[in-house]
Amino acid sequence: MYHRYLLDAPQTAAGILSRLAERFPTRREHGRAAARTYLDTFDWRLYRAAGTVLSDAEDGSCHVRWDALDGRRRHRAALPSPPDFARDLPPGGFRDELQAVTGIRRLLPVVRIDRRSERISVVDGRDKAVVRLSLDQGTAAGSTRLRRRLPTVLRLARMTGYERAYRGVRRFVEEDLGLAPGPETELDLALAAVGRRPGDYTGKLELRLEPDARTDRAVKRILAALWEMMQANEAGLRADLDPEFLHDFRVAVRRTRSCLGQVRDVFDEAVTRRFAGEFAWLGRLTGPPRDLDVHLLGLRGHQAGLPASVRGALAPLAEHLKSRREAAHARQLSGLDSARYRRLQREWRRLLETDADGGGANAARPVRELAGERIARAFARVRKRGRGLSAETPAEAVHELRIACKKLRYLLEFFRSLFAAARVNAFIRSLKRLQDDLGDFNDLEVQQGELQDTARDLLAAGGADATTLLAAGRLIDRLESRQAAARRRLADEVGRFATARTAAELDRLLASRPEAPDPARGSR
Amino acid sequence: MKVLAAYNIKGGVGKTSAAVNLAWLAAASGARTLICDLDPQGAATWCFRVRMKVRGGGRKLVRGKRALARYVRETDYEGLDLLPADFSYRHLDLLLDSPKYVRRLTRRIRELGAGYDYVFLDCAPSISLASEAVFTVADALVVPTIPTTLSRRTLRQLARHLRREASAVRVLPFYSMVDRRRTLHRRICEAPEEMPCPMLATEIPYSSAVEQMSARREPLCAFRRTSEAARAYAALWDELVRRLEQTRPGPS
Numbered sequence: 001m002y003h004r005y006l007l008d009a010p011q012t013a014a015g016i017l018s019r020l021a022e023r024f025p026t027r028r029e030h031g032r033a034a035a036r037t038y039l040d041t042f043d044w045r046l047y048r049a050a051g052t053v054l055s056d057a058e059d060g061s062c063h064v065r066w067d068a069l070d071g072r073r074r075h076r077a078a079l080p081s082p083p084d085f086a087r088d089l090p091p092g093g094f095r096d097e098l099q100a101v102t103g104i105r106r107l108l109p110v111v112r113i114d115r116r117s118e119r120i121s122v123v124d125g126r127d128k129a130v131v132r133l134s135l136d137q138g139t140a141a142g143s144t145r146l147r148r149r150l151p152t153v154l155r156l157a158r159m160t161g162y163e164r165a166y167r168g169v170r171r172f173v174e175e176d177l178g179l180a181p182g183p184e185t186e187l188d189l190a191l192a193a194v195g196r197r198p199g200d201y202t203g204k205l206e207l208r209l210e211p212d213a214r215t216d217r218a219v220k221r222i223l224a225a226l227w228e229m230m231q232a233n234e235a236g237l238r239a240d241l242d243p244e245f246l247h248d249f250r251v252a253v254r255r256t257r258s259c260l261g262q263v264r265d266v267f268d269e270a271v272t273r274r275f276a277g278e279f280a281w282l283g284r285l286t287g288p289p290r291d292l293d294v295h296l297l298g299l300r301g302h303q304a305g306l307p308a309s310v311r312g313a314l315a316p317l318a319e320h321l322k323s324r325r326e327a328a329h330a331r332q333l334s335g336l337d338s339a340r341y342r343r344l345q346r347e348w349r350r351l352l353e354t355d356a357d358g359g360g361a362n363a364a365r366p367v368r369e370l371a372g373e374r375i376a377r378a379f380a381r382v383r384k385r386g387r388g389l390s391a392e393t394p395a396e397a398v399h400e401l402r403i404a405c406k407k408l409r410y411l412l413e414f415f416r417s418l419f420a421a422a423r424v425n426a427f428i429r430s431l432k433r434l435q436d437d438l439g440d441f442n443d444l445e446v447q448q449g450e451l452q453d454t455a456r457d458l459l460a461a462g463g464a465d466a467t468t469l470l471a472a473g474r475l476i477d478r479l480e481s482r483q484a485a486a487r488r489r490l491a492d493e494v495g496r497f498a499t500a501r502t503a504a505e506l507d508r509l510l511a512s513r514p515e516a517p518d519p520a521r522g523s524r
Numbered sequence: 525m526k527v528l529a530a531y532n533i534k535g536g537v538g539k540t541s542a543a544v545n546l547a548w549l550a551a552a553s554g555a556r557t558l559i560c561d562l563d564p565q566g567a568a569t570w571c572f573r574v575r576m577k578v579r580g581g582g583r584k585l586v587r588g589k590r591a592l593a594r595y596v597r598e599t600d601y602e603g604l605d606l607l608p609a610d611f612s613y614r615h616l617d618l619l620l621d622s623p624k625y626v627r628r629l630t631r632r633i634r635e636l637g638a639g640y641d642y643v644f645l646d647c648a649p650s651i652s653l654a655s656e657a658v659f660t661v662a663d664a665l666v667v668p669t670i671p672t673t674l675s676r677r678t679l680r681q682l683a684r685h686l687r688r689e690a691s692a693v694r695v696l697p698f699y700s701m702v703d704r705r706r707t708l709h710r711r712i713c714e715a716p717e718e719m720p721c722p723m724l725a726t727e728i729p730y731s732s733a734v735e736q737m738s739a740r741r742e743p744l745c746a747f748r749r750t751s752e753a754a755r756a757y758a759a760l761w762d763e764l765v766r767r768l769e770q771t772r773p774g775p776s
Binding site: 063126129162 | 553554555556574575595597598600603741
């Protein structure tokens with residue numbers, strides 16, 4: 001627990017310390033100079049979980065700590081260097097809990113602070129510290145080298161068991177010194193100094209559309225937000241920082257394709273066809289590395305449940321997949337470096353930035369009207385594909401149902417702001433349960449195929465011995481039985497979702513109006 | 525959470541020095557650490573400059589209804605908290621007159637420790653009802669042992685007692701206050717096989733710097749990090765961490 005007070009000018013700092021020393025018995029502690037780096041995942045998972053991980057380089061060592069945003073300490077560890085991933089931490093609570101929040105995402109530097117702290121303690125009659133104070137001055141730097149001066153901050157830290165002393169010092173600081181505590185944390189101040197906003201990236205579409213807006217304008221806003229998402233992820237994808245950059249990039253590509261394909265007759269037909277083709281190409285380009293990512297992550301997950309001996313035997317498979325992944329990534333990079341991709345970027349941006357009429361038959365219709373039609377149609381398709389689904393339905397038909405569900409989901413996400421949020425959220429939750437099962441089923445299907453292909457490749461290349469092949473067989477068996485279980489669950493879920501009752505819920509959703517926007521939240 | 529008790533039936537063997545310095549090292553490594561001073565002499569409490577007072581004394585420690593967290597004091601070292609001693613702990617055994625209270629004390633320490641990575645218990649010498657609670661709650665007894673015949677004898681008594689009681693606690697003794705100039709110390713240190721249980725490899729040398737801890741009221745590792753004894757404690761901590769990570773050998 002602590003309080004922070006912003007000081008106007010550095011010269012007041014010395015005055016404050018001397019006034020404190022006149023009023024309380026104090027002890028001067030060693031000053032500290034530290035290069036502090038705040039870390040978070042690209043999508044701010046730590047910040048969203050009300051926490052922050054920072055790494056202090058001090059005296060040649062590196063102290064990594066995880067604090068709650070209110071200053072409560074969660075974990076601390078001394079490491080040789082800042083961790084790239086949660087898995088780089090030594091085994092224990094810190095690693096496990098951090099892993100649960102950050103998952104497979106890399107910890108990236110968000111802002112770097114060079115800080116000097118003058119520290120004093122208020123002490124009791126035993127010369128024991130009862131309140132800690134520090135005066136922090138420093139500069140912050142974001143992704144560039146440009147350094148911004150941070151305001152000087154007086155920080156009071158409460159010590160467990162000495163609450164009364166803390167109250168006394170706090171009262172003195174606020175009443176006698178006339179300082180007011182600020183709500184901003186060090187991270188807030190540093191981010192503001194370098195011009196960043198916490199949570200400035202999210203993989204979710206957060207648009208507020210006007211119900212009566214022309215469809216072509218609304219669709220352009222959706223496509224522009226998706227394009228922004230692709231651009232935001234491109235650098236991380238190229239540098240291969242973690243698998244989620246590619247994932248989010250691909251999701252944005254898929255949503256773009258879905259938008260072009262489903263919200264029909266908005267643009268001129270030739271324009272739609274051309275860009276649909278180009279984004280399909282981008283999808284194909286980024287598909288193979290993503291499939292291999294899924295396979296590698298899946299293999300890691302499935303291995304966990306196997307005996308150690310079998311796990312060891314699967315290592316050559318993982319190695320083989322990794323090398324295929326590297327090759328696929330290289331191919332993907334050359335695609336992204338091609339003239340075709342540059343042209344797509346240029347022309348797509350031009351289309352999104354013009355205010356001209358979209359040119360399609362639906363361009364001028366109010367977006368809410370068209371959105372309702374398209375969503376209803378997409379749901380009808382899900383019902384049709386889901387009808388009669390049983391344990392015997394071929395995998396291709398399940399795959400088609402999965403695609404139909406995905407299209408419905410995307411439409412709901414594009415147009416969610418046109419309807420009552422509570423209804424949309426409830427409907428998406430219900431759809432998501434079905435999608436999760438469909439996803440499981442599909443992943444298990446794909447993984448079995450991939451595993452067979454990899455084993456075959458490895459055998460042909462002379463890189464697999466009998467134990468590896470037997471282990472792969474054992475894993476395929478396991479995946480098969482899990483897939484059978486997934487299919488049983490799936491039949492139940494489809495029975496639950498694709499019903500007249502859900503259709504009635506959808507009707508109510510499409511008839512609903514959004515709540516009045518909250519003025520406290522800006523719109524994008 | 526791992527609970528380590530600095531324990532020995534004999535007094536004056538370096539229990540408090542071990543508990544205080546190991547706890548400091550644990551906290552310095554980043555672990556959330558608590559040291560519970562269960563010795564009515566309150567030497568660990570003294571070393572951290574904390575007032576030796578627990579409101580309600582031993583009675584509240586053992587039989588109180590409110591969580592022990594309210595008695596905890598943050599020390600001057602980041603990540604290191606202290607549950608101070610109280611002079612009334614000299615009557616702890618009278619309060620532990622039924623197994624119910626021994627169990628309650630164990631439970632209360634465990635509840636308190638839940639928010640920490642390491643809990644160190646600085647125990648009073650002797651073997652008593654309070655020690656029974658320590659044997660139950662601790663994952664390991666870290667036993668400072670002076671390389672003398674009498675110390676070896678008390679270690680044997682302890683090992684025999686734990687065997688008889690079928691206690692699950694691990695015993696991790698180490699040579700403490702070793703003076704290599706003394707023939708007896710040398711002889712005993714060089715014949716670990718004659719000890720009743722396997723000794724840790726690290727020895728803590730006899731050192732006047734350790735004695736200065738009580739005058740300066742700071743852990744040795746905090747004020748003289750590079751001294752021979754401080755380095756020995758650091759090595760002892762590393763060894764302990766390694767040993768605690770190893771799974772316990774099964775019964776032979």
